[in-house]
Amino acid sequence: MSATLTIFKREFASFFATPVAYIFILIFLVMSGVFTFLFGEFYERGQADLLSFFDFHPWLYLFLVPAIAMRTWSEERKSGSIELIMTLPITTMQIMLGKFFAAWAILGLCLLMTFPLFVTVNYLGAPDNGVILAAYLGSWLMSGAFLAVGICMSATTRNQVVAFISAIVICFVFVLAGSPVVIDLFQMWAPNIIVDAIAGLSFLTHFQNMAKGVIVLNDVLFYVLSIAVWLFAAYVVIEQKKAH
Secondary structure, eight states: HHHHHHHHHHHHHHHHTTTTHHHHHHHHHHHHHHHIIISSOOOTTSSSSSSHHHHHHHHHHHHHHHHTTTHHHHHHHHHHHHHHHSSSSSOOHHHHHHHHHHHHHHHHHHTTTTTTHHHHHHSSOOOOHHHHHHHHHHHHHHHHHHHHHHHHHHHHOHHHHHHHHHHHHHHHHHHHTTTTHHHHHHHHHSOOHHHHHHHHOHHHHHHHHHHHHOOOOHHHHHHHHHHHHHHHHHHHHHHHHHHO
């Protein structure tokens, strides 16, 4: 655990040692505001909730999370520093977890910095804050799933652009699987069990439940298992590259 914490501190500090974290947080906050107030019509809806804010999170994460994940392993491999890291008395999984939690903490920080929206909606009305907090939890868990995919793609290549694009494509598939267009398309010919299975693999479907304040163990486990599976896949990739 101490080794993982050491890697976490190193990685977290490295985000702020360059403009990466500041630019990422700024873009997240600006885009969140644009989607909420311009496209989400926050004031025009006349409702005391943050659905107009959370509705766009899957699509916001689709591009922003791969951008922060692409450097996790690709940069280490390109600079050659991965050779040094692998000689340290720590396991690949400890490094993997340290990198993941550092980037996930940045995403959590981004969400925390949207606190003024929470204050605003409470000032304008009497929202169900339990629903809002559940949506925040769902958003953070979903961002972790996006991040795990991005880290896995970063582990496969030393080219950050390739890692970025690959992560976007895979995450897009997982988001689109729960969209009404895809569900309606499959409902035209596929049995319900297949339709449900496809929807069950979607980041979007599980988040929509939590955005409405419904925290079900199934949704939480989906994100936890998604994170675990993709991080394990990244671990396998790195271990195979070590062997060669």
